[in-house]
Amino acid sequence: MNPHAKLICTLSLITGSTITISSNHWVMAWTGLEINTLAIIPLISKSHHPRAVEASIKYFLVQAAASALLLFSSMSNAWTTGQWDITQLTNPTSCLLLTAAIAIKLGLAPFHFWFPEVLQGTSLTTALLLSTVMKFPPMTILFMTSSSLNPTMLTTLALISATLGGWMGLNQTQTRKILAFSSISHMGWMAVIIIYDPKLSILTFYLYVLMTAAVFLSLNTTKTLKLSTMMTSWTKTPVLNATLMLALLSLAGLPPLTGFMPKWLILQELTKQEMTVTAVIISMLSLLGLFFYLRLAYYATITLPPNSANHMKQWHINKHTNPMTAILTSLSTTLLPLSPMMLTSI
Amino acid sequence: MSLLHLCFYSAFTLSGLGLAFHRTHFISALLCLESMMLSLYVALSIWPIQTQTPSFTLIPVLMLAFSACEAGTGLAMLVSSTRTHGSDHLHNLNLLQC
Numbered sequence: 114m115n116p117h118a119k120l121i122c123t124l125s126l127i128t129g130s131t132i133t134i135s136s137n138h139w140v141m142a143w144t145g146l147e148i149n150t151l152a153i154i155p156l157i158s159k160s161h162h163p164r165a166v167e168a169s170i171k172y173f174l175v176q177a178a179a180s181a182l183l184l185f186s187s188m189s190n191a192w193t194t195g196q197w198d199i200t201q202l203t204n205p206t207s208c209l210l211l212t213a214a215i216a217i218k219l220g221l222a223p224f225h226f227w228f229p230e231v232l233q234g235t236s237l238t239t240a241l242l243l244s245t246v247m248k249f250p251p252m253t254i255l256f257m258t259s260s261s262l263n264p265t266m267l268t269t270l271a272l273i274s275a276t277l278g279g280w281m282g283l284n285q286t287q288t289r290k291i292l293a294f295s296s297i298s299h300m301g302w303m304a305v306i307i308i309y310d311p312k313l314s315i316l317t318f319y320l321y322v323l324m325t326a327a328v329f330l331s332l333n334t335t336k337t338l339k340l341s342t343m344m345t346s347w348t349k350t351p352v353l354n355a356t357l358m359l360a361l362l363s364l365a366g367l368p369p370l371t372g373f374m375p376k377w378l379i380l381q382e383l384t385k386q387e388m389t390v391t392a393v394i395i396s397m398l399s400l401l402g403l404f405f406y407l408r409l410a411y412y413a414t415i416t417l418p419p420n421s422a423n424h425m426k427q428w429h430i431n432k433h434t435n436p437m438t439a440i441l442t443s444l445s446t447t448l449l450p451l452s453p454m455m456l457t458s459i
Numbered sequence: 460m461s462l463l464h465l466c467f468y469s470a471f472t473l474s475g476l477g478l479a480f481h482r483t484h485f486i487s488a489l490l491c492l493e494s495m496m497l498s499l500y501v502a503l504s505i506w507p508i509q510t511q512t513p514s515f516t517l518i519p520v521l522m523l524a525f526s527a528c529e530a531g532t533g534l535a536m537l538v539s540s541t542r543t544h545g546s547d548h549l550h551n552l553n554l555l556q557c
Contacts, residue, residue: 163554170485192502230555
């Protein structure tokens with residue numbers, strides 16, 4: 114891809130996200146989302162492969178329909194109340210339509226079917242962009258409108274996406290699809306708390322971005338696209354594979370690592386709100402996710418396959434690794450002791 | 460609900476349903492998206508007339524500009540799908556299914 118075109122696309126991505134997160138008017142929020150969608154499409158389809166083209170077509174159709182639905186919901190709100198302010202969404206029908214539009218944008222179940230397919234069609238770096246940067250503007254819209262949304266609908270969406278994200282990830286062998294389903298189930302954890310404690314939901318999103326960026330950058334160093342490649346990637350970068358295991362377990366939410374913090378705080382807040390049943394169900398559903406994270410971690414470090422290897426050997430190359438990988442991995446494994454400070458400062 | 464509301468609400472809903480359920484050609488999906496955008500344009504341009512807020516009259520033009528960009532991107536992807544998949548049938552896009 115031409116570096117100038119890449120620069121323009123990246124700058125437009127930053128501009129679109131900034132416009133959406135700083136906007137107060139529905140049309141400006143919609144404009145930012147449109148700029149974001151139009152800027153990521155060349156990045157998705159930059160390798161002119163049929164899979165990349167298919168991913169970009171699916172992404173475009175879904176995101177354009179969701180943006181139109183978002184503008185329609187705010188417009189029907191303006192026709193009844195005369196307000197274009199994002200925080201003043203009061204019409205119940207508009208709230209339902211907005212929840213559906215944001216769920217399509219974020220990939221919350223039952224609107225999640227586009228997300229694993231689009232991730233599978235792109236490169237690992239674009240997949241990282243799609244699952245972190247592209248989810249930030251819809252997340253901020255959800256944050257700003259969180260006081261007027263319907264709690265029953267959001268809790269249902271959250272439970273369904275935690276279930277489907279864990280369940281459908283069990284059957285996958287491609288790392289990008291597994292990470293896509295992990296993203297869907299994390300979106301469920303964020304959506305379940307957004308009504309009761311929006312700041313905690315944003316904290317969960319930040320930590321999710323941190324951990325998933327660490328995992329994607331580690332996988333990108335060894336170009337690991339499927340589990341069978343992962344089995345031999347320890348010959349390439351042994352230390353990176355050990356830290357990748359820690360980052361994956363942190364994403365699963367095991368206690369001494371960072372990923373435990375959002376789950377802990379969300380379960381505490383749900384119990385405070387007397388939603389014990391929801392808390393129990395969603396913590397049980399995270400076990401489904403734990404299974405495939407453990408399988409990834411197992412393949413990454415612990416085992417050699419007992420049979421003779423029937424795939425291509427990987428060569429140990431002294432390739433320069435990205436220093437961001439080290440920073441993100443150490444942050445995503447060791448931040449748990451700082452949780453009181455992060456909770457009060459956010 | 461007045462006749463005006465009924466007109467653009469039903470236009471938006473019908474084209475949205477067309478986009479969701481009529482999945483044969485990519486070009487028809489693009490046309491449905493465009494008619495969703497046009498019904499939004501009509502609604503956005505009637506809103507300042509009804510509420511007499513002339514400062515809002517720039518917004519529909521902005522929206523139309525963005526929807527034109529979107530349609531341009533859609534047509535570019537129509538061309539690229541014809542070059543890679545041989546046609547614009549949506550059921551040819553089955554390489555990435557789970």
